[in-house]
Amino acid sequence: MVSAPEALLSFENQPMGLGAVVFTLFLCFLWGGLSPAIKLSLTGMPPLAIAAWRFLIGLIALLIWCRVKEISLRLPRRFHPLLLGFGLVFVAQIGTLNIGTKYTTGSHSIVFLSTNPLWVALLAHCLIPNDRLHWRKSLGLMVAFAGVCVVFLDRGKTPGSEVLLGDALVLGSGVLLGVIQVYSKFLVRSINAFQVIVWELIYGTPLYFILSFIFERQLRVQLTSAVVAAVLYQGLVVAAFCFVTWTNLLRRYSASKMTAFHFTTPIFGVLLSRLILGENILPGLAAGVALVAIGIYVVSRPEGTNRQ
Template sequence: MKLTIERIVTRPLGIMAVAGGATFLWGSAFPVIKLSYAELGIEKAHLYEQILFAGYRFTLAALLILFIMKLMGRSVAYQSGTWRGVGRIGLFQTLLQYVFFYYGLSGSTGMQGSIIAGTTSFFQIVIAHYMYANDRLNSRKLLGLIVGFAGVVVVGMAKGAVDVRFGWAEICLLLAMFFGGLGNVLSKKEAERMDILYMTAYQMLLGGVVLIAIGAAGAGLMPFAFTWNALGMLFYLAVLSALGFVMWNTVMKYNQVGRISMYLFLIPVFGVFLSAWLLSEPLQLSVWLALGLVVGGIVIVNGRRVRKAGASGG
């Protein structure tokens, strides 16, 4: 039987490979961004420069997708009637998510940032509960969320002492995660009538250009002295953004939001493992516990699906 994209990403192993691959790519962004900032001299307080760099990243990612579409012989021209859907996704999934994320992160601790980042799964599942009649929140999903989020908390606590303060920075991080979750759910809805490559490219292009405009307003259009290392890291960040969003939007299109959202808990876990490798940061045993909890949450939420697939012969 011929395998199609839909058949691949609706099977348990296919979901694991595609959703897990996307979160692995996004997790790798944390150490690479840190290395990029060090190479370009971007400090934590340089908010406009951080937003500008993000604008470069997403604009380049969009252009890469459009280039791939052209190589595939597919039209990259604007498709009539799609501006509203693309605009909404670009507004929430790229622009608002990252403006609030960078502002919040600049005034919060890394530990709090990693824990709050885990709330994206909560927001996605709650939003899907109200948008899709067949994707309601139930006790199994709730238990899986609690177990998975416990893993994210363990990751955060492994980075340092717990800081219980909660101010504007933390509110902005929560808003960033809400906008990201909303953008992901909207992308699933719009993917029903739009090509995923087209949708992903144009929403990132729109969001990226506006991020550049915001960053340039405070830091200038080109304040960086790019080295070959910095250019290489920017290119890698653009590739992971393009590939990660295409993979994520594809697996979201063909599956229930509640089942796929759990994989987002892997992002901070992958980030810690890759930081230990790339930045020579210490890797504590508690991170393995965190990974176990996150995987446990994914299994709890998707257990019924796996059993059904096994009963039907895979």
């Protein structure tokens, strides 16, 4: 999941009509399919190789889009060290996501990854002036973290230690995604969101290939139509289409109103894991997902009708 820096991209603040609401929910649905797609692709490819090909595909698609829309990717030299560091964090974020998803379920993966708005709220409280936690956000965080604990305790029939390792890695990926989003908010004060994501991929994608060659060259690759489709989904749909579309929507509508829909992503993800992977939705998982979704909504929803 690659998010645009929401708070700094909303320009027009038009009212969200039914069509905009439905399309925003559709994007959350597509993001919800990320972890099931990763889990499916892991049946035929190792985790770092999946990341490498996913973002190479996404990078090519974004470069084509920027060329068609005449979006300049040239940057002053002083920004490149910052974007290199950004790319390294990005490599760690996706690496922990893919490796963690290997050891846990698709449902757990999408729930823990979807906690990133909570980490954004905590980090923003510490780093961004005038973006402090208040009682409502604090309550939402407590509810969501209670849900995280419930999901941690949900083991199903999978060995506990293996799922616990995967859960911890994906939760760490959610934290890193929160760091990336807060860092992005500072970067886009000087450069546009497309420059941020494209250079992030330019610096990060080769590292995935290098790490995969070092650590995964002995692992077997079995490409099937399902595995190829899952990797294409991650690259074309999530890394490219969702980013471009979300960014364009943020130019029309209130960022805070749109991010309030993020609570649906773990719900869609659990349902898609059931549909695609055949995973069971046990009572503990259902309760944990509900708490996480409620907490994300409370943290993300607008405080007032005029708030950006």
